[in-house]
Amino acid sequence: MDIKLVSSSNKKKVIDLGNGVKIGDGEFTIIAGPCAVENYEQLEATAKFLNKLGVNVLRGGAFKPRTSPYSFQGLGFQGLKYLRDVGKKYNMKVISEIMDPRDVERAYDLVDVYQVGSRNMQNYSLLKELGNVDKPVMLKRGMTATVNEWLMAAEYIALEGNDNIILCERGIRTFENYTRNTLDLTVVPIVKSLSKLPIIVDPSHGTGMRELVATMARASVVVSADGIMVEVHPSPDNALSDGFQSLDFSMMNELINQVDILKKYMNELE
Amino acid sequence: MDIKLVSSSNKKKVIDLGNGVKIGDGEFTIIAGPCAVENYEQLEATAKFLNKLGVNVLRGGAFKPRTSPYSFQGLGFQGLKYLRDVGKKYNMKVISEIMDPRDVERAYDLVDVYQVGSRNMQNYSLLKELGNVDKPVMLKRGMTATVNEWLMAAEYIALEGNDNIILCERGIRTFENYTRNTLDLTVVPIVKSLSKLPIIVDPSHGTGMRELVATMARASVVVSADGIMVEVHPSPDNALSDGFQSLDFSMMNELINQVDILKKYMNELE
Amino acid sequence: MDIKLVSSSNKKKVIDLGNGVKIGDGEFTIIAGPCAVENYEQLEATAKFLNKLGVNVLRGGAFKPRTSPYSFQGLGFQGLKYLRDVGKKYNMKVISEIMDPRDVERAYDLVDVYQVGSRNMQNYSLLKELGNVDKPVMLKRGMTATVNEWLMAAEYIALEGNDNIILCERGIRTFENYTRNTLDLTVVPIVKSLSKLPIIVDPSHGTGMRELVATMARASVVVSADGIMVEVHPSPDNALSDGFQSLDFSMMNELINQVDILKKYMNELE
Amino acid sequence: MDIKLVSSSNKKKVIDLGNGVKIGDGEFTIIAGPCAVENYEQLEATAKFLNKLGVNVLRGGAFKPRTSPYSFQGLGFQGLKYLRDVGKKYNMKVISEIMDPRDVERAYDLVDVYQVGSRNMQNYSLLKELGNVDKPVMLKRGMTATVNEWLMAAEYIALEGNDNIILCERGIRTFENYTRNTLDLTVVPIVKSLSKLPIIVDPSHGTGMRELVATMARASVVVSADGIMVEVHPSPDNALSDGFQSLDFSMMNELINQVDILKKYMNELE
Secondary structure, eight states: OOOOBBTTTOOOEEEEETTEEESSSSEEEEEESBBBBHHHHHHHHHHHHHTTTTEEEEEOOOOOOSSSSSSSSTTHHHHHHHHHHHHHHOOEEEEEOOOOOGHHHHHTTTTTTEOGGGGGTTOOHHHHTTTTTSSSSEEHHHHHOOOHHHHHHHHHHHHHOOOOOEEEOOOOSOOOSSSBBBBOTTHHHHHHHHSSEEEOOOHHHHOOHHHHHHHHHHHHTTOOSEEEEEEEEGGGOOSSSOGGGGOOOHHHHHHHHHHHHHHHOOOOOO | OOOOOTTTTTEEEEEEEEEEEEEESSSSSEEEEOOOOHHHHHHHHHHHHHHHTOOOEEEOBBSSSSSHHHHHHHHHHHHHHHHHHHHHHHHOOEEOOOGGGGGGHHHHOOOOOEEEOOTTTHHHHHHHHHSSSSOOOEEEETTTTHHHHHHHHHHHHHHHHHHOOEEOOOOBSSSSSSSSBBBBBHHHHHHHHHHHOEEEEEEEHHOOOOHHHHHHHHHHHHHHHEEEEEEOOOSGGGGGSOOOGOBOOOHHHHHHHHHHHHHHHHHHHH | OOTTTTTTTTTOOOEEEEEEEESSSSSOOEEEOOSSSOOOOHHHHHHHHHHHOOOOOEEBBSOHHHHTTTSSOOOTTTHHHHHHHHHHTTOEEEEEEEOOOOGHHHTTOOSSSSEEEETTTTTTHHHHHHTTSSSSSEEEEOTOOOOHHHHHHHHHHTTTTOOEEEEEEEOOOOSSOSSSSOOOTTHHHHHHBBBOOOOEEHHHHHHOHHHHHHHHHHHHHHHTOOOEEEEBEEEEEEEGGGGGGGGGGHHHHHHHHHHEEEEEEHHHHH | OOTTTTBBBSSOOOOOOOEEEEESSSSSSEEEOOOOOHHHHHHHHHHHHOOOOOOOEEEOOOOHHHHHTSHHHHHHHHHHHHHHHHHHHHHHHHEEEEEEEEEHHTTTOOSEEEOOOGGGGGHHHHHHHHTTSSOOEEEEETTTTTHHHHHHHHHHHHTTTTOOEEEEEEEEEOHHHHHHOOOOOOHHHHHHHHHHOOOOHHHHHHOOOOOHHHHHHHHHHHHTTTTTEEESSGGGGGSSGGGGGOBBBBHHHHHHHHHHHHHHHHHHOO
């Protein structure tokens, strides 16, 4: 069976986060922040820096899906509250992952965009719950999901009534073990031809290596993605999770510069 | 980090379902029934047949995780009630998949074993909820999960207090497209060397072709699996889901005969 | 396009190696020997042992396809000569891998079966050259080859005139990294339904761990493979290649005992 | 073991094809032409068109590695002669795939760059033969090869004495079946950090869909690839092989325009 509600036979969807922040309107949105919210200070310092660079969507994980139960699991709702507070302070929209359908309602006032992680792309209870709220959902691609499986997961959300969905490519599992995942940029034009939904790229998880993030961010602009989501940390080597793929402030600054130059190209191309 | 509670450094776990039905005690357990509970009559006819063959664990899906929201989604709690009623009538233990942590408590009186499906192997909210009940859990391997990721998922359940866990190999995703999945029988001796938990094999999902099920069931005996889970339907070609991989009664009868012969071999070998 | 010459619409093929050694006639053939021929003494000791156990096909690599050019590359034609000499001494048939079409003619008097390795499954120049000799060819499955691609490779050989082809399943590449490859036993009944060619299983490469070889050899009998190919070394820990997956003599002895018991089962089943 | 001769610890390699055509000198080289040489007229028309656009390296397959022996196998040496003649007429350098080590010498005067296809990345006899000629070799990545396996294959060539090697990313096999392969652009910066060799991208095989080729060509510029190889055909829908991924002249024209705009960006970035 085919997708219906999220198919490209419908009008292109622009996701409005409020305060003039939109995803899918032709602008290239940069979402950035730490992999995990570790404490208020870490988050605040990151947001302060990003805000100066013009970034207006802040990410930060509070519920962390970790392979091992002995790894850092995130700060939970306390982390979401830090996110909300810091977001307000710097007038940034905030996004964070929710894993449990029971947390959707409680998190409603704490996030501007709900994120569904790769492991939960086919967690249908969660998808249905998110289909019943009136806030945007960012749906990450499953680790080995095909485009069809991914769009069908989006259809689950839309069918409940909420088609404010942003897709996020974050790399797929391949036999290449030099990188954490293999970023599939070809999926961007494919999704745009098949679906009405905007799509952003996560080059941090998609590569798992900070020295590759800026290069793949540039490529994301050029394949006409609607934005990127990037992990940034004040001190990546001391991060509680995924520090190896997090940019420090200096690298993030350089990334923004490169992306800005490329945006000019995209304008010239049109 | 390594597994602790479910590692083979602990005493081998035998899962006691009550009424003398045990998994992991050296016997080869056969779990069988329809992919989905479609109605009372279908389930009752299947159970009646299986019961005569000596099968004492009945499977039947009530919550069906389907790629498309437009596919048959199962009967939900009504399906679980049919399962409970039919199980009682034929004195069979029953197993069914739960996908939502909010359903765990309500399903408590309706199932003897909770099943976690492949798509939910890393649904940590669900795993933790199941770690807090005192009923066995069957944890299916994720579609591309490594052994380590799978055992770590079991560790999540055990860490909450419930180590009554049965692992179930159901095939992994590979490039071979002739079969639905590639059944990985080597994982059986590997799991037995690494973990205290019993492991059963699902040759129905593992192959996706009914004509291959009996052959792979035989092989499952020989690699020392603790049992198999097989899909059986009174009329596979009319099944609402996965009929192509379901056995009819005659094929199921033949499978049991073959397995019985092989069990003699296993006794001779020891 | 479909296979023609090697399809199951033709009469089942029995490969006659001479001296009464046949593959595909209903017997379960055991091919064994070292991964690589290292010197005369190593090979002679292995053959002497295997011969006592009733094994009558000896394997030994002379041209070794290694990922790194700095790894041991094999003894080349000198290795094939040792193989021929030892085979004659113990009246065993011999099989070895050829990688270069220019070596086919020169190796003609030195081997009884030419082996095509996984990396060369689609080396069409080599396949065509082997299609023009009147000796059997064992065609190993490519690392990520589908059944169709594999049978098409066999068709290349047959189309040149030589349909004395034995297929060999040796494990496919998957995301499971605990084992070297994932042995796909389901392919045995599939190949038997699609093709007239016999198929044997290589549990040594298929698992890459010596402690798993006997278990998967047992399973190979039960899925009706026509035989197995196993790596045996007088002193596996000192082997020049793949020692970790080679059996010592004691393990090989035990494997033969287990296989013999299972053969009785197969007779009972028919 | 690690790569030595092709590692980035050596001086960056620039491949000089003569007549001022260089790969790896900071320019972005466009190689283009039909998948297969079908006849003189088809090739001549393509070259005439490409030459006007400034393309100075012409591709065209004469030996076609096809999964089925019943598919069009190419014109062989006659195809290489057409390639040579047309190349001379338009003063273009020519590249074509060789599959058999016995053809290397005979093809010496017919090609400017030998191509090794994906299926032959680990055909060590062929690699060694090409290591002994004094012409450049383009080594395509194997369908599921890791970066390490790929660079090790290059090392085989270099170890024989020829380090005039161009790497070519052409997509890897993944579970995504919407595209023929998954183009792995991240491998470009990785290869540049690990190896001294230049790398070009093949977006035609890498996507298998003509409508995606220009987008991925643009992205190839931005990740700092040394060039692209693109399939172009006067009448793609009538091509004897891979027409679905071949550009017609109008699409090729547009691709060149887009690439030219991006090159300006790359200059601005440096």
